[in-house]
Structures are given as C-alpha cells and as structure tokens.
Amino acid sequence: MHPALSRAQAFCDRFDLQVPILMAPMGGASPAELAIAVANAGGMGGCGALSLSPGQIADWAAAFRAGSSGPFQINTWVPDPAPRRDAAHEAALRKFVARFGPQPDADAADRPLPDFGAQCEAMLAAKPPVISSVMGLFPPSFVAQLHAQGITWFATVTTVREALDAEQAGADVLIVQGAGAGGHRGSFDADAAKRQMAGLFSLLPAISDRVAIPIVASGGIADGRGIAAALILGASAVSLGSVFLRCHESQIPAAWKEALATTLPEDTVITRAFSGRAARALMNDYVRATLAPDAPAPAPYPVQRNLTAAMSGAARAANDMHAMYALGGESSALARAEPAAETVRRLWAGARDLLAA
Numbered sequence: 533m534h535p536a537l538s539r540a541q542a543f544c545d546r547f548d549l550q551v552p553i554l555m556a557p558m559g560g561a562s563p564a565e566l567a568i569a570v571a572n573a574g575g576m577g578g579c580g581a582l583s584l585s586p587g588q589i590a591d592w593a594a595a596f597r598a599g600s601s602g603p604f605q606i607n608t609w610v611p612d613p614a615p616r617r618d619a620a621h622e623a624a625l626r627k628f629v630a631r632f633g634p635q636p637d638a639d640a641a642d643r644p645l646p647d648f649g650a651q652c653e654a655m656l657a658a659k660p661p662v663i664s665s666v667m668g669l670f671p672p673s674f675v676a677q678l679h680a681q682g683i684t685w686f687a688t689v690t691t692v693r694e695a696l697d698a699e700q701a702g703a704d705v706l707i708v709q710g711a712g713a714g715g716h717r718g719s720f721d722a723d724a725a726k727r728q729m730a731g732l733f734s735l736l737p738a739i740s741d742r743v744a745i746p747i748v749a750s751g752g753i754a755d756g757r758g759i760a761a762a763l764i765l766g767a768s769a770v771s772l773g774s775v776f777l778r779c780h781e782s783q784i785p786a787a788w789k790e791a792l793a794t795t796l797p798e799d800t801v802i803t804r805a806f807s808g809r810a811a812r813a814l815m816n817d818y819v820r821a822t823l824a825p826d827a828p829a830p831a832p833y834p835v836q837r838n839l840t841a842a843m844s845g846a847a848r849a850a851n852d853m854h855a856m857y858a859l860g861g862e863s864s865a866l867a868r869a870e871p872a873a874e875t876v877r878r879l880w881a882g883a884r885d886l887l888a889a
C-alpha cells in the first residue's frame with residue numbers, strides 16, 4: 533500500500549472514519565444536515581459554532597446525533613485582544629456600508645460577541661469526539677478539561693511557527709490551512725493574516741518534517757487530485773469547506789451557490805471588508821468598492837463585522853450577490869450541486885485511484 537494511504541488509514545482507524553475527509557467547520561454555513569450527510573458517508577461532520585449561543589451548540593449536537601452516530605467536531609474562534617475603537621472612522625464606515633444596504637444602527641459596532649468561556653463550556657457539555665480551535669490556541673485550562681473528558685483537540689495553524697506552538701501546547705492534531713482556503717485565515721495574529729500567506733504545497737512538507745502529530749490539510753482541495761497530493765505531501769486527512777457549499781444539504785443562498793460554480797481561483801479575494809479579519813471571499817461590488825483608494829479602511833474584528841451585519845443580512849435575504857458576505861476558496865468552481873454523500877464518495881474514489889495506481 534502507498535505510504536500515504538497507510539497514514540490515512542491509521543488516522544481513519546483512530547477517529548472512527550471510513551474515509552479521511554472532514555467537513556470543515558464553517559461558521560454560519562455548517563447545518564447539522566450537511567454534517568450528518570458527510571458523517572454517514574464515512575467522513576467527519578463539522579460545526580462552526582462561532583456565532584452560536586450555548587443553547588444553540590447543544591441543539592446542533594443533538595440534531596447531529598439524531599441523524600448520525602458518526603464522528604463530528606465543534607469549532608470556535610479563540611478571541612483576539614479587544615479592538616482599538618475610533619468613533620470618527622466608524623462613522624465613515626457606517627456611511628460607506630449604507631451605500632450597499634441598510635444604515636447600521638447607531639450602536640451596531642458595540643454588539644458583544646458570544647461569550648467564549650460559555651461556548652467552551654457548551655462544547656465540553658456536548659461531548660463531541662473532537663473540538664477544534666482557530667485564530668489562536670485554547671487556554672491551557674480548557675485543553676486540560678477537554679483532554680480529561682477524552683476529547684481530541686484539533687488546532688488550526690497557518691504557519692510552521694504556529695504549528696510548533698500548537699504541538700507544544702498539547703494539540704493532538706494540526707489542521708494546516710493554506711492560503712487558498714475559503715473563509716477566514718486562521719492566523720493567530722490578526723495583523724499577520726494578510727502578510728503571511730503560505731500555500732499548502734509548501735506548508736505540508738515543512739510542517740510534517742517538524743512535528744510528530746498527525747496533520748489534516750485544508751485549503752483549495754476540492755477533488756481527488758487535491759486529496760491525493762495533500763496525502764503525499766504529508767497529510768493524514770483533508771478538511772474541505774467550499775466543495776460542500778454547493779451540496780443539496782448546504783443552506784447558503786442560491787446566488788452564492790451559483791457564484792461558486794463559476795469562481796476561478798483569481799476571482800476570490802483576501803479581504804477584511806466583511807468582518808475585520810482577513811478572509812477569502814468571492815469578489816463582488818461591495819468588496820470592489822472597498823478597494824478604492826478613498827474607501828475607509830476596515831475596522832478591526834469584530835467592529836467591522838458588526839458594522840456590516842445589516843448589509844450582509846439584507847443581501848442574504850434578497851439573494852443578492854452584490855453585497856453578500858460570500859466566502860469561498862480558490863478551488864470553489866470544482867464544487868458540484870449534488871448530495872454531500874456523493875461528494876465524499878466521488879472525491880475519495882478519485883484520490884484512492886490515483887494513490888493505488
């Protein structure tokens with residue numbers, strides 16, 4: 533057997549998987565129905581809990597378990613330091629985003645994020661096999677708690693240094709996110725997110741040569757060729773986001789699904805314009821306008837996220853791509869409108885054929 537297949541098999545055996553494919557946790561885009569379909573096809577389901585309350589986290593886990601006895605992960609963001617506030621700048625941003633949607637409320641920028649500590653409690657109470665971090669490392673006390681409960685910690689990293697830090701902090705598995713990934717860059721330091729854009733082809737060998745724990749590859753993988761390449765480069769499994777967004781069980785707006793189908797790698801853009809944190813999104817009128825030399829620079833996360841929430845909500849409700857907060861990776865066009873089980877089957881069959889050849 534090809535050594536890459538043996539490594540993947542060991543990972544599958546450890547995490548109760550039939551195929552080394554994880555549904556990436558996607559905040560606002562990981563309904564239990566999609567996770568159930570992926571897990572029942574032999575992969576791992578995922579929940580992006582960033583904007584979920586503790587009750588919603590419990591409900592998601594209950595809904596998942598009602599549909600699948602397979603493995604799943606719950607994920608949340610490690611909070612950034614409190615953002616620097618600038619009232620005059622925020623007023624300019626309020627005016628700017630009102631060109632693309634409703635005027636944000638006067639106190640929109642002050643809206644608090646869901647409490648991280650309460651989310652951690654809720655994740656522990658849901659007892660998933662895996663809890664994953666992004667944007668930093670979990671505090672040591674939480675790592676000790678999840679390990680005491682037999683839960684595995686998957687840490688998202690975007691550089692070799694972050695990988696070494698995560699291994700040192702007790703991560704059991706690394707999710708290595710390359711620059712082509714859809715959604716937010718998981719960089720520990722928000723300021724480094726746009727500067728340090730290492731690609732998966734360089735990150736996988738560099739990290740697998742230096743760490744002893746298994747690696748899951750993420751970012752721009754959307755067919756069997758990408759999976760086979762990632763496994764050969766040192767990964768034990770892959771974590772896929774954009775390729776599942778067009779599936780029947782995905783609940784994103786139809787216009788976003790359609791746009792993914794024709795999005796070439798160069799049609800995606802790294803932007804802070806939606807949340808204040810660097811994310812790879814599909815280019816649209818709003819993002820293009822934010823690139824104009826006289827456009828106000830985005831505020832830090834989560835101020836920018838709060839200021840654009842009304843605009844994003846309205847665009848979503850209207851199924852209107854012009855100002856939609858539509859995230860997607862460089863390989864989005866490889867996604868197909870089909871049941872998620874078929875995506876899992878098709879992608880793994882393609883990878884296995886290449887590795888067995």
Ligand SMILES: Cc1cc2nc3c(=O)[nH]c(=O)nc-3n(C[C@H](O)[C@H](O)[C@H](O)COP(=O)(O)O)c2cc1C
Nearest residue numbers: 556558559580666713714715751752772773774861
């Ligand atoms: C819509 C969307 C939402 C995402 N939300 C999260 C999130 O909440 N937490 C996280 O760790 N990663 C998130 N990601 C990143 C994914 O976990 C993963 O790294 C990425 O989708 C992989 O690249 P791909 O989309 O090219 O497959 C998100 C990605 C997308 C497309």
